Amino acid sequence: MSTPTSLSGFPELLPAQRNAELAVIDQLRATFELHGFANIETRAVEPLDVLLRKGEIDKEVYVLRRLQSDDDTSDSGVGLHYDLTVPFARYVLDNAGRLEFPFRRYQIQRVWRGERPQEGRFREFTQADIDIIAKDELPFHFDVEAARVLAEALAALPLPHLSLQINNRKLIEGFYRGIGAHDPGAAMRVIDKLDKLPPEKVGAMLVADAGMSAHQAEQCLALATIRRSDTSFVERVHALGVGHELLDVGLGELAAVLDGCAAAANERFSVEADLRIARGLDYYTGTVFEINMSGYESLGAVGAGGRYDALATDGRTTYPGVGISFGISRTLVPLLQRGLLSSSRSVPSAVLVALVDEASRPASDAIAQQLRARGIPTEVAVSPQKYGRQIRYADRRGIPFVWFPGDDEPDQVKDIRSGEQIAADARSWAPPIEDLRPQVINTVSSEGQST
């Protein structure tokens, strides 16, 4: 990581670290595109009135000003976006007549927040968002689809164990109504604090702030303890003996979403119904998601999202949606900073073509071009040093193969990790497929080093 220039909260990566980040971004993109999600990017700035519509986070916005502006107010009306949801909603309204709905989009961009930097919280960071948005109505099966796409994307990442926690606001609200709670919204905002406060305290707040009886608070807490990786959570809820029509709708939706993404689970990724998740924000109306990284719970959720019935509205048309945001920087940077995540080399090159002498540079260049023509990233040695030094040049960068041009004999290629050296022809030789690109090295996962 860069240190000397003291800009806290603006992380930068070394090339080998960036290779790991690129591998994650490429993998996310591949999954999103396989499912038909279109990529967009929005401008980095928005008018302040767009940014401040939510009201609550104005402290975090960076406002722009031209350094030598004659008119002091000329650009003072714009700031850097602090998430990808607000700009996406504005983009949808701006382009409503030119987009096809339902509109599946993914967006991978940096965002900026002027908050105090701490571990996993940065002033500049990268997020990956997917959303499906429709005009007027978005059928429920899109909730299942969004969860499935995200689950497949996360399951394919070369990272420590990630989990997708799912809940449903209809389920919670129906349950709260079923026990006779007067203000389910207030209760949800309190329950949302369970990841920071002990249950006793949350229970007391349910009584004090959400007007519940001690028994009602107890039932809320009992609901919030239910976590299941299969649809057996339905029986557990039924066992609490609460009945409400909205509860049944929520249970059905949550079971369908869980069923829809269960197949994506693997040794590095799990899915569960977690009835603690409330996502206090008012705009979620059904399915809610959180992503957590095992062993890094102190970072908080590394992703979140859900179903909202009005992402945007222009007065005539309403655009409901379902989506989720994954914090790429929040997930990766703490691992990279600890040295738990990296990649096998600092350059894309799989092969270094050695140089016999300066006069034979064209011959070495020609070999490199033959390898590149077949998709093998290759560089040529800088100078005709002794072969031992040329091999060390490759080794320092993690380049796995060194190519020795033959004079009259055939060329030779050496795997400098194993020492194995064989005769080879640049028109046909290829490295093992896993050596073609830098490998992500993850020393966190339970298997130790894996890719």
Add this chain to the structure above:
Amino acid sequence: MSTPTSLSGFPELLPAQRNAELAVIDQLRATFELHGFANIETRAVEPLDVLLRKGEIDKEVYVLRRLQSDDDTSDSGVGLHYDLTVPFARYVLDNAGRLEFPFRRYQIQRVWRGERPQEGRFREFTQADIDIIAKDELPFHFDVEAARVLAEALAALPLPHLSLQINNRKLIEGFYRGIGAHDPGAAMRVIDKLDKLPPEKVGAMLVADAGMSAHQAEQCLALATIRRSDTSFVERVHALGVGHELLDVGLGELAAVLDGCAAAANERFSVEADLRIARGLDYYTGTVFEINMSGYESLGAVGAGGRYDALATDGRTTYPGVGISFGISRTLVPLLQRGLLSSSRSVPSAVLVALVDEASRPASDAIAQQLRARGIPTEVAVSPQKYGRQIRYADRRGIPFVWFPGDDEPDQVKDIRSGEQIAADARSWAPPIEDLRPQVINTVSSEGQST
């Protein structure tokens, strides 16, 4: 393009346009990586003293301020970067002990300039830079390499005809010294105006501002008219009858660079020695580059670069380099805005799996998963409308194939462009390779529509 929210100079793309931009970025990245260039990104902000080191462009910098900052000066010391060279130089100094030199890097990021928006000039835009940087000394063969990599990258782009113009400051300076000019630097800054002013005017300025005689000015202009796509420019220069040691060095270097990238020329890309190019900036010391787009000369150069003997220095060590910056937004946005460049579809999906009825959604989902498992981007129809409407859904998005699940019979797949429909199995069928991803549609190039 987005219009309603009036932020002039901050272009945004529709999904089909973004597909064209993504294809360009992916192609650049592929070429750079084949040649062993590592990717980095730098933070978007730099301390103002880093940004203002060049002095001349302070008017264009966007300064950041936290909206509700208690301390008015807390963040006032940082601004958004206006190019990728200044941040790269700072990154190299910050990380000098952790990078391997010579360091080949590419960087594709947005930059911001608060200047007045006009065609091809934006307040937020994307650039692609490559540089090779070394410690203390960078052998000349890297000039050849940088030119070759860039030439290959540009030649592969699905764009209107691009040309790479190359010159050499040693050649110019040697020639100027050879004719007895007293201030070659002043003369280069004047000659650099030839793309904006007529030769007579530039000639008069050479006399008035660079202290030349009328004959010397005439010789300078004669040199600047030489443009050749092969090394015959050497004879043309010799024919002017001027001799100087530095001129010979420059002629040799320019011939070597031109020779090194001549092979990349094709019907959409050309390379030439253009002895008009001076790149007035003081830090270039040898090879200089410009990229131009045929038919869009009014945009000015869409890329530029060269050899500099001190990209960065920390007092003890100097980092010479050679590099070039390609303006992705400057090249693409004018074409996209005119509708001359787009892509064949607004979604990644190559296939839409039709829906017989809502109950058979799992069957259609299973077909989609089989196609995706083999790398074919696929989406499932939103609702079980009549097949005619499902086909129109695909057509509006440019999805080329619609898949009809068979009941007892085999499935069928229809190419909705040709109308051809065949029996197919989702475990083995694949679209033609060119239909797998959105195609770039370029209606500018001389062949008409091409990809």
